[in-house]
Amino acid sequence: MIIEGQMIEMKWSVLGKEHYESKGYVFTAYKEKFDVEAKDLMVNSKEVIRYTCDNCGVEDSKQARNLLIKEKHYCSLKCRNAKEPIKQREKKIASPYTYDPATKRYEKECQNCKSKYQVPSYRKDISNYCSESCRRLGMNKQVELNCKHCDKQFIRGLSGMKRNKSKQFFCSSACAASYKTEQSMETKECEYCNELFKSKKKYKQRFCSTKCQSEWQSIYLVGEKANNFNKSLPLNKRNTKCEWCGNSTKIKSPTKYRQITEQGKHIFCSTKCTKQWYSSVWSQSEEWREASRIRQTKFLSEGIFDHTDTAPQKVIDSILTEMNVSYINEYNCKYFAIDNYLIDHNLMIEVMGSYWHCDTRHYNDIAYKRQLKRIMNDRRKKAYIKEQYNINILYLWEEEIMNEPKLCKRLIQKYIENKGLLDNYHSFNFILKDDKVSLSSSITLPYMEMELEIVQSKVTERVKKSTSQKQLDKWITFNCEYCGKETEQLKVRYNKSKTHCCSRACSYARQKQM
């Protein structure tokens, strides 16, 4: 008897899904584990389950496939026979034989060596071999057969041959599988191109290829006949007109219909009409311009645009051209590039975009990684140029360039006239009065000229986190034992020291206190 309550852990698979669902198990997902009661396993399962002998009661285990097909289970043949005496077995039908009156014996043909031999009457029905050696040979691998699939001759053990229910023999498992596959296939005629093709008998395949199927479908399964035609939107509601050319067109789905009627979306008969309407009507509207501005800002912040040929840069280029000053764009200084190098005067101008260089007037903190990167680069560039070329760069900011190009022009003039010497080098610190530039009363300091500590304090936590290379798991946070300030320290160093303070001063003070 199979021991009740045994739960076997199985995984959902295609092969067993139907079986287990029929037993009441709820399918979750393929490969997901679930518990199956031993008695519910598939009859061919190789899972090992426990049982008790129906004769002696001894507990043992066997593969499910050897237990599930029987009602009674025994630990040995002895136990089985004790409980169920073996019935008289059917006599095996022997091969044809003839009676020899001279010897009063029957003549038979040995199933192994094919030689003739004689047996007494009581053995005429059951004897198959002329000798024990022939019986052994005949019983074991001595039967020549032809493979059902490849027709190759092969040897098969007789016991195995006799137990073969299908009576189809194969030289190998591969041949058996190939034969099975071939038998499951049939030749069909494609309903579209009439070509013959092979398909499994159980499949309802009607076409030789997906190409034929789609072509057939494009002819016979369109409109209301289409497989995915949604009847909730009748044909009369689908018929409409193109908003650009006025030609009749059809709405393909209820979703599209809702977009047009409820969300005010536009409908066109072709891509050509869509493009014409877009360029002539939509792109000229104020609504589009507003959306476009938002989009451009977004692209700039995401770094999608190349910003070397920007509008402010073009303005400065045109001013320099107008002033008849020869210059080089993107002048190469080995490690850095300068926006405008004034050839005849050996001076340099940088065009500063509000976003990229983080104009302090617009950005109270440094909220983007690329802004911080640019600020640090500006600092290095300024120092490098001063050291290597002894030039003070003139920084013209986007706001002045776009709103006060005249101020920029006068500032450039002053920069050239003074041979690169100014009281300040940032355009936002100058005002234009009576067509003359003068230093503003209030001086603004750009991030690139602030103390590093101040710059760091302006960086948002998000940017700090993304730029930090610190391996957080190697650090520990603690409160200073003297002043109580929250401090971070490498775990290695923390574990080495007896006292934990935020600074040397605190550490010294604490030691003194003790």
Add this chain to the structure above:
DNA sequence: GTATCCAGTCAGGCCAATAA
């Protein structure tokens, strides 16, 4: 008791189908 036969048992191994 011996010789012979054979049904039944058990487990190894290959393959197909399928999901991930």
Add this chain to the structure above:
DNA sequence: TTATTGGCCTGACTGGATAC
């Protein structure tokens, strides 16, 4: 490509039944 499961074939082996 790999892992898993079920389906199927197979050989080796066991031990009861039977005739002599």
